[in-house]
Amino acid sequence: MTKTTQQDELTQREYKYGFVTDIETEQFPKGLNEEIIRLLSERKKEPAWMLEWRLKAYRHWTTMKEPHWANIHYDPIDYQAVTYYSAPKKGKDKAQSLEEVDQELLKTFERLGIPLSEQKRLTGVAVDAVFDSVSVATTHQSELAKLGIIFCSMSEAISHHPELVKKYMGSVVPYSDNFFATLNSAVFSDGSFCYIPKSVRCPLELSTYFRINAADSGQFERTLIVAEDDSYVSYLEGCTAPMRERNQLHAAVVELIALNNAEIKYSTVQNWYSGDKEGRGGIYNFVTKRGKCVGVNSKISWTQVEAGAAITWKYPSVILQGDHSVGKFYSVALTNNRMQADTGTKMIHIGKNTKSTIISKGISTDHSNNNYRGLVKILPSADGARNFSQCDSMLVGNNCSANTFPYIEVRNTTAVMEHEASTSKISAEQLFYLRSRGLDLEGAVSLIINGFCKEVFKELPLEFSVEAVRLLEMKLEGSVG
Amino acid sequence: MLEIKDLHVQVNGVPILNGLHLTVNPGEVHAIMGPNGSGKSTLAKVIAGHPEYEVTKGTIEYEVNFKKINLLEMEPDERAKEGVFLAFQYPVEIPGVNTAVFLRAAFNELCRHQGAEEMDPIEFDEFLRSKLTLLNMEEKVINRPVNVDFSGGEKKRNEILQMAVLNPRLAVLDETDSGLDIDALRIVAEGVNKLKRKDNAVILITHYQRILNYIVPDFVHILSNGRIVRSSGKELALEVEERGYDWL
Numbered sequence: 233m234t235k236t237t238q239q240d241e242l243t244q245r246e247y248k249y250g251f252v253t254d255i256e257t258e259q260f261p262k263g264l265n266e267e268i269i270r271l272l273s274e275r276k277k278e279p280a281w282m283l284e285w286r287l288k289a290y291r292h293w294t295t296m297k298e299p300h301w302a303n304i305h306y307d308p309i310d311y312q313a314v315t316y317y318s319a320p321k322k323g324k325d326k327a328q329s330l331e332e333v334d335q336e337l338l339k340t341f342e343r344l345g346i347p348l349s350e351q352k353r354l355t356g357v358a359v360d361a362v363f364d365s366v367s368v369a370t371t372h373q374s375e376l377a378k379l380g381i382i383f384c385s386m387s388e389a390i391s392h393h394p395e396l397v398k399k400y401m402g403s404v405v406p407y408s409d410n411f412f413a414t415l416n417s418a419v420f421s422d423g424s425f426c427y428i429p430k431s432v433r434c435p436l437e438l439s440t441y442f443r444i445n446a447a448d449s450g451q452f453e454r455t456l457i458v459a460e461d462d463s464y465v466s467y468l469e470g471c472t473a474p475m476r477e478r479n480q481l482h483a484a485v486v487e488l489i490a491l492n493n494a495e496i497k498y499s500t501v502q503n504w505y506s507g508d509k510e511g512r513g514g515i516y517n518f519v520t521k522r523g524k525c526v527g528v529n530s531k532i533s534w535t536q537v538e539a540g541a542a543i544t545w546k547y548p549s550v551i552l553q554g555d556h557s558v559g560k561f562y563s564v565a566l567t568n569n570r571m572q573a574d575t576g577t578k579m580i581h582i583g584k585n586t587k588s589t590i591i592s593k594g595i596s597t598d599h600s601n602n603n604y605r606g607l608v609k610i611l612p613s614a615d616g617a618r619n620f621s622q623c624d625s626m627l628v629g630n631n632c633s634a635n636t637f638p639y640i641e642v643r644n645t646t647a648v649m650e651h652e653a654s655t656s657k658i659s660a661e662q663l664f665y666l667r668s669r670g671l672d673l674e675g676a677v678s679l680i681i682n683g684f685c686k687e688v689f690k691e692l693p694l695e696f697s698v699e700a701v702r703l704l705e706m707k708l709e710g711s712v713g
Numbered sequence: 714m715l716e717i718k719d720l721h722v723q724v725n726g727v728p729i730l731n732g733l734h735l736t737v738n739p740g741e742v743h744a745i746m747g748p749n750g751s752g753k754s755t756l757a758k759v760i761a762g763h764p765e766y767e768v769t770k771g772t773i774e775y776e777v778n779f780k781k782i783n784l785l786e787m788e789p790d791e792r793a794k795e796g797v798f799l800a801f802q803y804p805v806e807i808p809g810v811n812t813a814v815f816l817r818a819a820f821n822e823l824c825r826h827q828g829a830e831e832m833d834p835i836e837f838d839e840f841l842r843s844k845l846t847l848l849n850m851e852e853k854v855i856n857r858p859v860n861v862d863f864s865g866g867e868k869k870r871n872e873i874l875q876m877a878v879l880n881p882r883l884a885v886l887d888e889t890d891s892g893l894d895i896d897a898l899r900i901v902a903e904g905v906n907k908l909k910r911k912d913n914a915v916i917l918i919t920h921y922q923r924i925l926n927y928i929v930p931d932f933v934h935i936l937s938n939g940r941i942v943r944s945s946g947k948e949l950a951l952e953v954e955e956r957g958y959d960w961l
Contacts, residue, residue, distance in 0.1 A: 666815070667788065
C-alpha cells in the first residue's frame, strides 16, 4: 500500500461515528429564557420544586460571565442560537419496554456498538442510552432492582425517587457553582441516576452512552451517583456525535457521593466529534464533574480517556471530606487536528489522612493544544494528607503544544506532596526502530501509546481498555508516520 | 541471498552512495569498513528501509524461498518479516515500552507471518531467558523500558538479544562494536557467532579491525565515497588497520 492511499484510508476511518440518524424529533425553538425552562420542565412532567431549582439556576446564570481563564480559544458562543431540547418524537414518554423503542434508535445504538436488545446486549454491563435530550432505554433494570440498586434516567429519578434527588442533587456541584454548571442546572434534560444501597456491591458495570444527533442542539445531561455505606459501583460513560460543520455545545454535570467505606469508580471514554482538519465543527465540551468522599474510608476514582471534542474543559475532582478517604484521577487526553483540551483535576483534602493520586497523560499531535491543569489543596484540618501527581506529555510532530499548570495549596505542614512531570516525543526514529523489528506502523504506534498510557488504561474495565487503545490508535495513525 | 546492484542513494538531496555493488550468499560474513562519511551506515539504513534515504538508482534483490524479491518496494516491517535485521548503531530509546513486551510483540509478528504458533507471555518469558543465557546477559534488561537508561554497552547487547530472538536470515550490524569495552565486545561477538548458521548471513559494518578477531569475515569490503573500492579476504582488514584508508 502506498503512503497516500494509506493516509486516505486512515482519514476516512478517523471518525466512524459521524453518521446522522434520520428521525423525527420534537425541538424547542432556539434560545434560552424562563419560558423555555418552564416548557422543558412541563414536557418532562416535573414537580414544582424541580422547576423552582431550574429557575433559580437560570436567574443566577444571567448574572454570570463565561470563564476565560483556560488556555483555549474559540469564537464567542451565542447561547440564544442553541436548541435546548431535542427529542425523538415517537412516544413522548420513555418506552416501558424495548419493543416500544423506535427501531431507528435501536439501530443507531447498535451501530455505535451499544446493542440494547435483550439478545445482543453486552453481558456484565447495564446501559442507559441517552439520545439528544432524553434517555431512550435502560437495560438490566429489573435485575439490578432485586439488589435494591436504582439505575434509571434522571427524569425517572425525579418522578420516582424525589427524596433522593432532592437530598443529593446539587450537594456536590451547587447550582451556582460555575457558568457551565449553572447553565446545566437550568436546562439539564436527562442523564443517569444510580443509587447503590448499603453493603451492596453492584455486580454489573453501569454505563451511560450519550449520543448527540440533532444539529444546533446542545446536550445538557446530569448524572448523579450515590453509593451508600460499604457499597461499590463501577460506572462508565461513552459519548459520540455526528460530524457537523457548526460547533455544538455539551455542558454536563456529574456528581458522585460516596458514604462510609463506599467506592465509586467512574470511567469515561469520550469520543465526541472533534471537528475537521481545519478545526471546523466539533463539540464544545464544558463539563463539571465532581465527587465527594463524604464518609470515612470512602474512595472515588475518575478515569478518563478524552479523545474527542473540539474543546474540552473538564476537571473531574474529588472533595476528600471523610477521614482516610482516597481520591484518584487517571487521565489520557489526546488532541489532534485543531483540538484544544484544558483538562485536569482538583483534589481537595479536608479529612485526616486523606490520600490522592493524579496520573495524567497528554498526547498532542498536528496543530492541537493540550493542557493539564490541576489543583491539589490541603486544608488545615487535613493532617497527614498525601498527594502524588504525575503529569506526562507526549508530542507527535512539531506543530502541537502541551502545557502543564499545576496549582498546589498546602495549609497543613504534615502534608506530603510529590509531583513528577515529563515531556517526550514520538519520533520517526522510534517508529523506524520498531518497524525494523517487524511491527507495522499501527503496531508500533500502539506499542508506544500503550506504554505511555498503561498506568491509566489498566484502571479501565478490560473491554473498554481495549476500545480505548483502538480509539487512540485510530486518532494517531494519520498524524504519525 | 542479497544482491545490490549500482545503488545510488541520497539523503535530503545529498548523494551518499554512488553505484554500490554487493553480493551476499547464505553462510557468509561480510565486513564493510571505510572512513567516516563513506556511506557505511547509509547502506545499513537502506537495507532496513529507512524512509529518509532516497534510492535514486539501482536495485536490491533479496532471495526468499528461491524467489527473488525487490527489497526496495517493501516497508521496513515487511523486510523484517522476511528475515532482514538491523542492529542499530544508535539504538533508539522507547520510554514506557517494556523490553520483553516489545520483543514478544515483534516475535509474534514474525510467527504470524510464517504461519507459526504465537507464544503467550509465559512461554515467551522462558524462550527469552534461554536467549539471555546464550548471550551471557543479565535478566534485568528485559524488564526495563526499551533502551531507556541503558549504558552504551547494554544498548548494543540488547541489539544482539533482539537478533537472537528474531533469528534473522540477513543481519546487518552497524558499528555494533563501537563504544564497547573489550569484555562487552567479546560477549557481543560470541553472541553473533552462536547465531551463525549455514543459511543466514551477516553484514558487519565497522571502523575497527578489532571485532574481526572474534567474528571472522569471509570478505572485507572497503567503502569510500559511496562505492566499494576494494574487496578481499580477512587480511584486508589487517592492512587497513596498519595503513589507514588513504592508500586505497
